[in-house]
Amino acid sequence: MIAGHWSVVVAGGRIAGATTAWALAPYAENVLVVDASQATSFWPQQSTWDREGNLLWADLGLLDVVLACGAPRTYGHTLRVDDDLVQHDYPQQDEYSYRMTVPREVLDPALLRAAGSRSNVTVLRPARVTDIASEGGRVRGATVRHDGADHAVSCDLLVLADGRLSRNADRLGAEPYQVVPSPWVALLAYFADLPLRSDRGYFSSQPGSLAISTPCGPGQWCVSTDMHQRLIDESGGHPARQFTRIIAEDPYIGPAVAAGRQISKLGGAGKLRMQRRPMSGPGWCLVGDAGYHLDPVTARGTKSALVAARIVRDRVAEIGGIDGALLDGLTEQRDAALEQDWVVAAELCQPAQVGS
Structure with missing residues (x-):
């Protein structure tokens, strides 16, 4: 049964959405994940992270799921600049000191299966959130389209993880406050x-x-x-x-x-743009590219998605349950945690500093 009340409704079931659903499930009565993709979708994308990402996966309880995707661990790389070669070996600080790259068509379904393995998580696919219901300035629910029919659902928290072109974020009025063309x-x-x-x-x-x-x-x-x-x-x-x-x-x-x-x-x-949107408001929050999109040239998009998922989880854990009214200040917390990543990516997008 789709219609009815859900503690959390997550729009989007890729890295950010699946991870957030997994992370919030222990604090929710029930979670509905609405994902628009087909089970056989091919995503010509990769997900790459290093030690920081491994620590985030571990903290979120998903490192074993990621490792089961079968990507080998890399412990260094060769850098060629013009005709000069430099060998880089990664400092072995601890067991997390390696880099991984996983195809998204392998990683994303694995994360969605993990989220769906939670007893209180329901995954609906293919389906999408097509409208948002608000009352008194707070999000109270959404319209979910599945099998050609619309279903009205209510929720305590609506999580948007439906990508950098999220129409639902536009419906909320969560306009980007910083944009950098790439x-x-x-x-x-x-x-x-x-x-x-x-x-x-x-x-x-x-x-x-x-x-x-x-x-x-x-x-x-x-x-x-x-x-x-x-x-x-x-x-x-x-x-x-x-x-x-x-x-x-x-x-x-x-x-x-x-x-x-x-x-x-x-x-x-190509022809992308980096952007930062507000991360949260009364009854809603944005995770992944929907709220914070880094240019993929820096390969830091996975980290930013995991940081946002952890921030939401930690706030919910702090208050002991799902309550969208207590999500103030998440934007500032996210931006501070990812400031260096934003600076690096933004500098690479400056025409005077790249492509020479």
Whole structure:
């Protein structure tokens, strides 16, 4: 039964939404996760994190779920700048001191299954929140569309994790208070059987582009590029052609890709914008890209989603239950926790400082 009252309704069941549903379940009577994607959806995206991310996964109780996705741990990377190579080994501070990269089409369903394994969590898919009900200035519920029918639900807390283009955030009037356009286009594809090390990554920084190869599964690598828009404009060709050229010309990735095989289509995004929205209001909160979108060139989006999920969980745990009226101050807390990540990404998006 969809209609009725829920302690928490979560719009979006990817990293941010599934993680937040999992984290809030111990403090809620029941949780409804509404996810718009199909079970067979392919997401040409990857999720990457380092020690900070591992600590967050562990704190949220999801590290074992993540490790079960099968991505190897990397303990260093090679950086090529022009023709110079530098080897970087990650300091082994503790058992969390490694980096991981997991395809989103593997990670996201794993997290959603974990959330759905909670006895009080219901996952509805495919379905979406199409409207929001408010009373007295506070969110009281939503309209959920499933199987062609609309269902009215009430809730104590509405969590929006429905992406950077969230229409529901617009419905709330949660307008971005900071926006930074990005000049970067990110493309990636997955390859198998590459003659590369499975415990190290590789980065090649060239004028206007960054090429990356990182292990992301058993015998599997993610090969990606970040290209400045100026490079694409000067070439006059499709970004996919630039991807092929950059990878083929790289002395490390090129021969490996030629010897292996591509196992996914090429995907990615461009003409994005970083943005910060208010994180919470009476009866609602935003997690993931819906509230805080970092340019993917910095590979810090997963961390920002986990930080937001933990902030909401900690506040709910502090007050002992779900009460949207006590979510004041989360925006400032989130922004302070992620300020350095924002600064790094924003600097990379400044035309005078990139693509030279």
